[in-house]
Every structure is written in structure tokens, then in C-alpha cells.
Amino acid sequence: MLDGRFKPFYNNATITQANGDSGDSCQRVGTYLFLNWILGKKSATEYTHLTYALQSTRGRFRRSPDVNHWGSRPSNLSRDQLSVMRLALSAYGDKTFNITYWKQFLRLGFHQNFLRGTDDPNECWKIPDVMTPEELTCFIRHNRIWALYPLVFCLDLLLLLFLLYRDPKSWDADNMHAQKLYYSILFMNTPVANIAFGLYAKTNYLERIDNYYALENNGIPPMAQLYREADAKMREYVCSKYWYMRFFFRS
Structure with a gap:
């Protein structure tokens, strides 16, 4: 490995x-x-x-x-x-x-x-x-179909909607949503995806991912560690590339 x-x-x-x-x-x-x-x-x-x-x-x-x-x-x-x-x-x-x-x-x-x-x-x-609409935007982003960027922008609003309807008991939702959010930022970025990440960072998603991958839950503890390392890299990336994101990640 x-x-x-x-x-x-x-x-x-x-x-x-x-x-x-x-x-x-x-x-x-x-x-x-x-x-x-x-x-x-x-x-x-x-x-x-x-x-x-x-x-x-x-x-x-x-x-x-x-x-x-x-x-x-x-x-x-x-x-x-x-x-x-x-x-x-x-x-x-x-x-x-x-x-x-x-x-x-x-x-x-x-x-x-x-x-x-x-x-x-x-x-x-x-x-x-x-x-899902999220899967459709993944296809558009991967193939860099810029003519459909307005559609991607609009569908990214669902990333904000996720925060409103986030299930407090569903660990698996955060495990999947966080990495899909990273992907949305790195491929055909939209300001909506950036802001959704900034707001998401105010929640306890990393703690819930820790719990999801905990050994007592038959999980994979190093995956939670890997998540935290990648998340730190993503925070550093958005703050260096998009000035307004620094308002979300002030120490």
C-alpha cells in the first residue's frame, strides 16, 4: 500500500x-x-x-x-x-x-x-x-463542458441545501459529501461550492467522519486521519486561491 x-x-x-x-x-x-x-x-x-x-x-x-x-x-x-x-x-x-x-x-x-x-x-x-444532479455535475466537470457552466453553478446550490437538511444521525452522509465538495472545488470551480465548503467547515463533519471510521464501529481509523490531512490541504488551497475564503477560516 x-x-x-x-x-x-x-x-x-x-x-x-x-x-x-x-x-x-x-x-x-x-x-x-x-x-x-x-x-x-x-x-x-x-x-x-x-x-x-x-x-x-x-x-x-x-x-x-x-x-x-x-x-x-x-x-x-x-x-x-x-x-x-x-x-x-x-x-x-x-x-x-x-x-x-x-x-x-x-x-x-x-x-x-x-x-x-x-x-x-x-x-x-x-x-x-x-x-442525482450531483452526479450530473461530476460528469460535466470531468469533461470540462464549459457551455454547461451556468447549469453547474445552479446545481451547486444543492450543496448549500445539504447544510439545511443535514441529517444529524447520518455519519455516512458526511463521509460522502465532504469529498464530493472537494471535487466540486477542484474541478470547474464555482463560488457556490467555495461558500458551501466555508459554511460546511463550521459544522462537526470531521468529528462525525472520525466516528464513522472508528474501530469500535468496524471502521478504518487511518481513513479518518487521511480525511483530516486532505481537508487541511483543501482549506489551505481555497484560502490561497480565493481571497474571500479567508473570512471562513480565520484562526
């Missing part, structure tokens, strides 16, 4: 929970790669190894590379898993990013999880997750 702190959580060619379960490995790998990319820690070899293991065919991801795990079926991959992985694909300039989107566009915007994400032997059918 590029980051040695994660070696105890590396099992079966992927990053797992503390107990070795790989049901959320697609999201964990995406988070690990994207946050390290923010910090300038990149390894093409590790990136290829980790992402290749999570694809059944190119652009068709799965939760787990373990063939004996229910998450190895691509039909169980949820939006929460793939949307985070896409941040890493985009950051590395991987052409697989667009492949995942075109596959979804051909499904009329639906994700691939038409089976319930459990180890239920009956493999119950379900309505797949649908594409």
Missing part, C-alpha cells in the same frame, strides 16, 4: 472494514485514492491494481472482488459506492470514468443495483438508484 497505515485493512486485493468484510470496498477504495490524490500521493501501479480488482468488466464495478461475497455481483453496486469511486477515476484521468456514465445513460439514468444489496439468497429485485 502507498500509505502503510492501511496495510492491516488490506485483504483479498482490496481495502476492507476492520473485520475483513469487503461489502463497501468500492467506496473505500475510491475514497482512499481520491484523498491521496488531493495530497499529491499517487501511484499508477496501486491505482490500477485496486480499481482493476473491483471491475467485473471494464466500467462495470462491484462492491467486492471476493467471488464468495455477495458484493461481487455488479447488480448489487449502489449509487453511494459508484459515485465515490468516480471521483478517483476522474482525478486520475481514467477513461473508465466516461464508460461508467455512458453505461448509465443507456440505462436511462438508472444505476446497476437492480438486486438488493444483501446476502439474501432470494436475490430480491428492486428499483435501481437514479442519477
